[in-house]
Amino acid sequence: MREFRMPSLGADMDAGTLVQWMVKPGDTVKRGQVVAVVETQKGAIEVEIWEDGMLDRLVVEPGAKVPVGEVLALLRADGEPAGAAAPAAPPVAPPPPPAIAPAARAAPAVPAAPAARARISPAARKLADELGVDIESVRPAEPGGVVSREDVERAAAARKGAEAPAGKPAAADWHAQMRKAIAAAMSRSKREIPHYYLATDIDVTPVMDWLAAENLRRAVAERLLPVVPLMKAVALTLREVPELNGVWENGAFRPSRPVHLGMAIALRGGGLVAPAIHDADSKGLDQLMADLRDLIMRVRGGRLRSSEMSDPTVTLTNLGEQGVEGVFGVIYPPQVAIVGLGKVVERPWVAGGAVGVRKVMTATLAADHRVSDGHRGGLYLAALGRLLQEPEKLR
Amino acid sequence: MSARTPDEIRTVIFDVLGAIAPETDPSTLVPGKPLREQLDIDSFDFLNVIIRLHEKLGVDIPEADYGELLTLDGAVAYLARRCAAD
Secondary structure (H helix, E strand, O other): OEEEEOOOOOOOOOEEEEEEEOOOOOOEEOOOOEEEEEEEOOEEEEEEOOOOEEEEEEOOOOOOEEEOOOEEEEEEOOOOOOOOOOOOOOOOOOOOOOOOOHHHOOOOOOOOOOOOOOEEOHHHHHHHHHHOOOHHHOOOOOOOOEEOHHHHHHHHHHHHHHHHHHOOOOHHHHHHHHHHHHHHHHHHHHHHOOEEEEEEEEEOHHHHHHHHHHHHOOOHHHOOOOHHHHHHHHHHHOOOOHHHOEEEEOOEEEEOOOOOEEEOEEOOOOOEEOOEEOOHHHOOHHHHHHHHHHHHHHHHHOOEEHHHHHOOOEEEEEOHHHOOOOOOOOOOOOEOEEEEEOOOEEEEEEEOOEEEEEEEEEEEEEEEOOOOOHHHHHHHHHHHHHHOOOHHHHO | OOOOOHHHHHHHHHHHHHHHOOOOOHHHOOOOOEHHHHHOOOHHHHHHHHHHHHHHHOOOOOHHHHHHHOEHHHHHHHHHHHHHHO
């Protein structure tokens, strides 16, 4: 029997509240499938499972706040017989008392025999999804009947009345939680990571001109944002200086071959998250634009996935839009580097002994001195500058 | 696309902005001040505004013209001109 545990969705997370199961016992699950929604200080996150198998049992019920690492469900691997490692009775010992908010925790939910499942109309299931109602908890008006839209509406209204204070935190509270999460991660970073900082000005005229020409021939909905070719360049260049891409764990650096580019995205009304665009170094610009669009929409809609929160290998922060010319970032642990991009401005630029007007951007690097030195960081920024002179290589 | 009055265009713009930044009240916008500052929208939101204006008004807005849509007044004047021309 395999254990599916509450994942760590970032250096600042110590517990999460299980909001919803997307699967039920007996369901076959595939690696990468979203199986649950967990509320964290940074909003609701869709949690994926990373093993194939059959869901044997849900250990934690929706509404329970549980620490990172706690068992949420038990999973049977493909071919593993039912109950191979889990005796039917007595049930497994309840997990140790959680360190956090015991009052909020439901009793371990291990139904001895699942009750006969109610039949549910597709329209009711869809509505429940829209209203955030756990469809499995809705009872039909008539015993043995089919769960209808009306039943879901009734359940939603009842929940609104009964659970309003215990539901999603109010905006102000949520904002305070977010600040707390950021404070924890950034304090840890500044306490533990010996940062060094570098900056360089890059002539981005070639890539910006290339982008303008490219967008001119594209329909409006297919245009690329200026940050997209920059994302690709930042990710590709990391292949040349791999000690900037990876994580510091247990006193050692673990490099990453793929570049999972954490994108610092500001939230309307304050706060920020930095979820990953996976394999950014090997994706084309259209794919990166599509991924960025999808990510921003889900950040704003509060539907990020666990892998996006937990596995960026480096972060990109782009404050140029606010008119900032240079940003020296704070590394998000356990990562070891953050690249900052400033505003693209027209400046006098000397090349070949002549002064011309060029589009110039300040690129910065904050990196972990335990893993790399300023010399290597400097090589990275120089390589980034070179690559941006050849926009055709970014496709 | 046929010509539209500035009021009609302003209504379309308010609809679009309301969908992008739902917490803002478009009637409080200062017409001559940059929209992005007033609404706290980024380039991603701004591109979505352009896409929706294109869908609703049927005018193509080349990237080179984005500068004309920075303020409410500018956007109304530009879009009225483009709707009349198309």
